[in-house]
Amino acid sequence: xxxxxxxxxxxxxxxxxxxxxxxxxxxxxxxxxxxxxxxxxxxxxxxxxxxxxxxxxxxxxxxxxxxxxxxxxxxxxxxxxxxxxxxxxxxxxxxxxxxxxxxxxxxxxxxxxxxxxxxxxxxxxxxxxxxxxxxxxxxxxxxxxxxxxxxxxxxxxxxxxxxxxxxxxxxxxxxxxxxxxxxxxxxxxxxxxxxxxxxxxxxxxxxxxxxxxxxxxxxxxxxxx
Amino acid sequence: xxxxxxxxxxxxxxxxxxxxxxxxxxxxxxxxxxxxxxxxxxxxxxxxxxxxxxxxxxxxxxxxxxxxxxxxxxxxxxxxxxxxxxxxxxxxxxxxxxxxxxxxxxx
Numbered sequence: 243x244x245x246x247x248x249x250x251x252x253x254x255x256x257x258x259x260x261x262x263x264x265x266x267x268x269x270x271x272x273x274x275x276x277x278x279x280x281x282x283x284x285x286x287x288x289x290x291x292x293x294x295x296x297x298x299x300x301x302x303x304x305x306x307x308x309x310x311x312x313x314x315x316x317x318x319x320x321x322x323x324x325x326x327x328x329x330x331x332x333x334x335x336x337x338x339x340x341x342x343x344x345x346x347x348x349x350x351x352x353x354x355x356x357x358x359x360x361x362x363x364x365x366x367x368x369x370x371x372x373x374x375x376x377x378x379x380x381x382x383x384x385x386x387x388x389x390x391x392x393x394x395x396x397x398x399x400x401x402x403x404x405x406x407x408x409x410x411x412x413x414x415x416x417x418x419x420x421x422x423x424x425x426x427x428x429x430x431x432x433x434x435x436x437x438x439x440x441x442x443x444x445x446x447x448x449x450x451x452x453x454x455x456x457x458x459x460x461x462x463x464x465x466x467x
Numbered sequence: 468x469x470x471x472x473x474x475x476x477x478x479x480x481x482x483x484x485x486x487x488x489x490x491x492x493x494x495x496x497x498x499x500x501x502x503x504x505x506x507x508x509x510x511x512x513x514x515x516x517x518x519x520x521x522x523x524x525x526x527x528x529x530x531x532x533x534x535x536x537x538x539x540x541x542x543x544x545x546x547x548x549x550x551x552x553x554x555x556x557x558x559x560x561x562x563x564x565x566x567x568x569x570x571x572x573x574x
Contacts, residue, residue: 272492272515272540279493280511303512311516443547444525464525 247295248277251305258309269312277302327460330450426451437465477517479559480507482526482544482552489532489541492518518542526551 256270277298284294302308381388424435426449433451440446445465452459484490484498496514499507521527526548532541544552 268540269515269519271538273512275491275537275539276493276496276511276515278537279491301511303510307510308512308515311513312519314516 245291245295247299248274248281251277251299255305255308258305259312262309262313264309264312273302273308323460323462330452330460420448423447433459438462476559477513478521478526479552479555481514481517481521482548482555485527485542485544486549486552489530489543491532491534491539491541495542521548 252270252274255273259269280298280301281294284297378388419439421437422434423437426433426435431451431453436448438446438448446462447465449461480499484495492514496511522529525545527542528545529540529542532539
């Protein structure tokens, strides 16, 4: 049993969630079932249909508040992950680019795919190896810190993820270790599968795939216990 | 009860509410309200973001379940959730005992 007002409430909730960048039909389905339960309980207590619906909406809270709750709990983490993807791309593209084409991979719980508008934003990465060495030598002569160029790009990625994990994944705990499970780099892409272990005991498999034309894909799934 | 005061204990309350077995969101809200004698009568829409967060943290698992012809999303404790509940339970007892001792003064 659904009413026009109930569907209107759910429609507003869906819109508010979309404003927060959240598209998840499960949330709306769960809320629908909750409100139907609440209305039924009101009717059992002798309320009229209108009064039972009104009470259910009031007790649940306005759609804006509910959507904001999901946003603060979840979307904040997604925004941070999008930022880290951009950083990962910059780190890994410090080496010479591959003539590759990015192919999307399957969607999963924490999956992100980005295509940056300017594929060659990193001008240093576009230069030949000889030119890069020359620039580094000049920087060294000027007494500048060139340690970032002397570190392997994958090592820089691990360092970055470790540093990022310390600051970000509050609800899961601090990132305690990051282990390369599989190097998935080939002639068309650069990437790897990592086991990320958090202080709270959670473990995730992070799969990062980068292509030379600016495509970045991040896939995070819970690791089996 | 002040919503802010409840906020810090919401995870413990939710974990405790689903401890007996698979429970859907509306039933969880009812458990909190009834067991607390109406003290924990919070906006029910705030429960779901917290339930989803606990699920992402691996403390709860959920699935759709058919109950009396109605589809319900039911939540239950994972093994990790059981450990977390036990740990937080002890922490809460210690905290409550300490607060009580301070507020009530020496016997």
